[in-house]
Amino acid sequence: NAGVTQTPKFRVLKTGQSMTLLCAQDMNHEYMYWYRQDPGMGLRLIHYSVGEGTTAKGEVPDGYNVSRLKKQNFLLGLESAAPSQTSVYFCASSDRSGNDEQYFGPGTRLTVT
Amino acid sequence: AQSVAQPEDQVNVAEGNPLTVKCTYSVSGNPYLFWYVQYPNRGLQFLLKYITGDNLVKGSYGFEAEFNKSQTSFHLKKPSALVSDSALYFCAVRVQGGYQKVTFGTGTKLQVIP
Numbered sequence: 001n002a003g004v005t006q007t008p009k010f011r012v013l014k015t016g017q018s019m020t021l022l023c024a025q026d027m028n029h030e031y032m033y034w035y036r037q038d039p040g041m042g043l044r045l046i047h048y049s050v051g052e053g054t055t056a057k058g059e060v061p062d063g064y065n066v067s068r069l070k071k072q073n074f075l076l077g078l079e080s081a082a083p084s085q086t087s088v089y090f091c092a093s094s095d096r097s098g099n100d101e102q103y104f105g106p107g108t109r110l111t112v113t
Numbered sequence: 114a115q116s117v118a119q120p121e122d123q124v125n126v127a128e129g130n131p132l133t134v135k136c137t138y139s140v141s142g143n144p145y146l147f148w149y150v151q152y153p154n155r156g157l158q159f160l161l162k163y164i165t166g167d168n169l170v171k172g173s174y175g176f177e178a179e180f181n182k183s184q185t186s187f188h189l190k191k192p193s194a195l196v197s198d199s200a201l202y203f204c205a206v207r208v209q210g211g212y213q214k215v216t217f218g219t220g221t222k223l224q225v226i227p
Binding site: 004040042090101104 | 147154157159203215217218219
C-alpha cells in the first residue's frame with residue numbers, strides 16, 4: 001500500500017497563476033481532507049470530503065476549490081495564486097468511523113512569488 | 114468552538130530522561146483526543162488516541178498519554194527519551210458523535226539532547 005500520495009512535492013508559482021494539487025489514497029477511505037501548515041499556526045483545514053462527489057468548507061477555504069470525482073482522489077485547486085498561499089499543503093484521509101485517526105501524505109511545498 | 118492548546122513551543126530533554134509534552138483542550142461534549150508526530154519534511158504520523166475507557170493510552174514507539182477530564186488535559190509522555198524522538202508533536206481534538214472536524218494544536222518541538 002502506498003497510503004496517501006501527493007503530487008507535486010514542490011512548486012513555485014507567480015502571483016495570479018493557477019495550479020492543481022493531487023491527492024490519492026489506496027486505503028478505500030471515505031473521508032479526505034486538505035490542510036495547510038504555516039509556522040506557529042499548526043494545521044488549518046481548508047476543505048474536506050465525506051465521500052465521493054461531496055465536498056465541504058473548512059476553516060480557511062477562501063481562494064481554494066476542491067473536487068472529489070473519484071473516491072480515491074481529492075484535488076485542491078488554486079485559481080489565482082497569492083503570496084498568502086505560500087505554505088505546505090497536506091492531504092489526509094480517514095475511514096468512515098469518526099474515531100479513526102487520519103493518514104497524511106508527505107506534503108506539497110508551494111511558494112507564490 | 115473547540116480548541117487545543119500546546120503551551121510550550123519547544124521542550125528540551127536529555128536522552129534517557131522522561132519527557133512530557135503538554136496539551137489541554139476545550140470542547141462542548143465528550144472528546145476524542147489524538148497525538149501525531151511530524152519528522153522534518155514529512156507528513157504527520159498517528160501516535161495514539163483516546164476514545165473512551167482507560168484514561169492511560171499507550172501508543173507507538175513507547176509513547177503514552179493520560180486523559181484527565183477534570184483538568185481537560187491529554188499530556189504525552191515517555192519514560193525514557195531517545196534522540197530519534199526529536200520531532201514536532203501535535204495534539205488534536207474532536208467531539209464525539211457524527212462527523213466533526215478535528216482541531217489541531219500549534220505543535221511542540223521536542224529536542225532530545227544526547
